[in-house]
Amino acid sequence: MTERLAARQVIALLTDPDTFVELPHPEKPSSPDGPLAWQSYDASRARAAARTGEEESVICGTGAIEGTRAVVIAFEFGFLGGSLGERTGDRLEAAYIYARAHRLPVVPLVATGGSRMQEGMLALTQLQCVARQSALTREAGLPQIAVLRDPTTGGGWATLGAGADVTLALPGAQIGFAGSRVRPPDADPAAYTAEAQVAAGAVDGVVRPGELRKVLGQWLRLLSAPSGDAAPPPRPLGDTEPPATGWDAVQRARSPRRPRAEAYLAAYFTHRVEISGDRCGGTDPDGMRCGFGAHEGRTVAYAAQTGTATRPAGYRTAARLIRLADRLGIPVLTLVDTPGAANDAEAERQGVGAAIADLFGVVASARTPITTLLIGEGGSGGALALAAPGDTWATPDSYFSVIAPELAAAILKRGASEVEATADQLRIRPQDLVELGVIRGVI
Known part of the structure; x- marks a missing residue:
C-alpha cells in the first residue's frame, strides 16, 4: 500500500x-x-x-x-x-x-x-x-x-x-x-x-x-486544448495498391502482417494517454483502445478497434470517450478494424445490442468533428457504429461489408465454393465503397 x-x-x-x-x-x-x-x-x-x-x-x-x-x-x-x-x-x-x-x-x-x-x-x-x-x-x-x-x-x-x-x-x-x-x-x-x-x-x-x-x-x-478542426486521417502503413477482387480485399484485411491500431496510433501521435473502462463494470483492452493524443501540436481524441471482435464494454468505452471529447471541443479520430461485434452468450448478457445502439447515437449526435479511417476488417454494424457518417476513409488493405462473405453465403444457402464470388457481389473493396458513396476516399 x-x-x-x-x-x-x-x-x-x-x-x-x-x-x-x-x-x-x-x-x-x-x-x-x-x-x-x-x-x-x-x-x-x-x-x-x-x-x-x-x-x-x-x-x-x-x-x-x-x-x-x-x-x-x-x-x-x-x-x-x-x-x-x-x-x-x-x-x-x-x-x-x-x-x-x-x-x-x-x-x-x-x-x-x-x-x-x-x-x-x-x-x-x-x-x-x-x-x-x-x-x-x-x-x-x-x-x-x-x-x-x-x-x-x-x-x-x-x-x-x-x-x-x-x-x-x-x-x-x-x-x-x-x-x-x-x-x-x-x-x-x-x-x-x-x-x-x-x-x-x-x-x-x-x-x-x-x-x-x-x-x-x-x-x-x-x-485543456480544444480545437474545432477535424482531425486528418492517418496515412496508410500497409498496402498502397487497391485489391483486385472482393476476396482479395478480405484476405489482405485478415493478414497477420497488416498494420493494426497500435502501429497507426504510434505513427499518428507524438504522445498519448488512455482511458480505460466503461464505468459500468467492464473493460475491453483487447478490442478497443481509447484516449487522447497530440497530433501536429493539437489534441485529438481516438477510439480504435484492434482487429478482434469488439465487446460491449469496448463500445461503451468508445461512447464515453466521444462524449467527453464532444464536451471539451476536441476532434475525434476513430479507427475501424473488427470482424464484428462479439456475439457470444456473455456479450448478449452484457447488453451488446444496447451498447452498439448507444455508440451509434453518440456518433450521430456529436458536435465535435469525427474522422474515421477503415484500416482492416469492417464487419457489419459492429464496425459501422464507430464510423463517422460522411467522413469515413479507407486504406487499400481494408474492406467493409454488411456481413462477412462466409456468413453471407451461409445465409443465402450457398456452398463454400461460392464464398469468393459472394465477396465480389457484395462490392466490399475500398474502391467499391467510394463508388457506392459509402466512404469519401481511399487513403
Whole structure:
C-alpha cells in the first residue's frame, strides 16, 4: 500500500514549486457542537486541527501542474477521516465556482471516508451540492481529473472520484463505495483496491506517486486544448495498391502482417494517454483502445478497434470517450478494424445490442468533428457504429461489408465454393465503397 500522505504533501508533490495559492474559505457560523449539537464534536474538531494544522478536511487552491494552471482540491484524511461536512461542502462549492469563473480544470485529490456522522443528513446532502457543482463544471466544458488516494470511499468516491472525467489512482489505494467498517464480513478485500477498480472499468489507471505530476500534466495539457478542426486521417502503413477482387480485399484485411491500431496510433501521435473502462463494470483492452493524443501540436481524441471482435464494454468505452471529447471541443479520430461485434452468450448478457445502439447515437449526435479511417476488417454494424457518417476513409488493405462473405453465403444457402464470388457481389473493396458513396476516399 502507498504511504498515506498529508494533503499539503500531496499538493507539494503534484504542483510546480511556489505556484499553489490557497483560495479564501467561506465559513458559515457554526453552532456549538455543530448543527446536531453532537456532544464533544467541537472538541473532536479541535483535536483534528491540532493534529493536522488544518481547519477543515479539505484544502482548495490554484496551482500549476507541469505548467498548466488548475484548481486543486486536496482532502486531509487526518482531519476526521477526510469526512464531508457543511463547511467542507462550502469550500468545495466555492472552488468549483472559481474554476468556472476562471476557466480552469479541476483536480480533486481525494482521500475520504465519506460523510461526517456528527452532522447527520446535513453532511450527506453535501453530496448533492458537490454533484451539482461537478455537473455545472462539466457543462462549462472544463475537464475534471481525479487522483484517488488511500482511502477513497463513500460519497467522496461516488461524487468527486467516480464523477470525474478521468480517474487516476495511487497503487494499493483502498477505493470503493463501502468503507472497511461497513462491508459484509465475507467481502473480498481485494475487490476494494485501485487495481481491482481498474479491472472493473471504474478507474483509468494506477500511477506511482513519483510519476503522478508528469502523468497528470500530460492529461491537463491534452484536455485543456480544444480545437474545432477535424482531425486528418492517418496515412496508410500497409498496402498502397487497391485489391483486385472482393476476396482479395478480405484476405489482405485478415493478414497477420497488416498494420493494426497500435502501429497507426504510434505513427499518428507524438504522445498519448488512455482511458480505460466503461464505468459500468467492464473493460475491453483487447478490442478497443481509447484516449487522447497530440497530433501536429493539437489534441485529438481516438477510439480504435484492434482487429478482434469488439465487446460491449469496448463500445461503451468508445461512447464515453466521444462524449467527453464532444464536451471539451476536441476532434475525434476513430479507427475501424473488427470482424464484428462479439456475439457470444456473455456479450448478449452484457447488453451488446444496447451498447452498439448507444455508440451509434453518440456518433450521430456529436458536435465535435469525427474522422474515421477503415484500416482492416469492417464487419457489419459492429464496425459501422464507430464510423463517422460522411467522413469515413479507407486504406487499400481494408474492406467493409454488411456481413462477412462466409456468413453471407451461409445465409443465402450457398456452398463454400461460392464464398469468393459472394465477396465480389457484395462490392466490399475500398474502391467499391467510394463508388457506392459509402466512404469519401481511399487513403
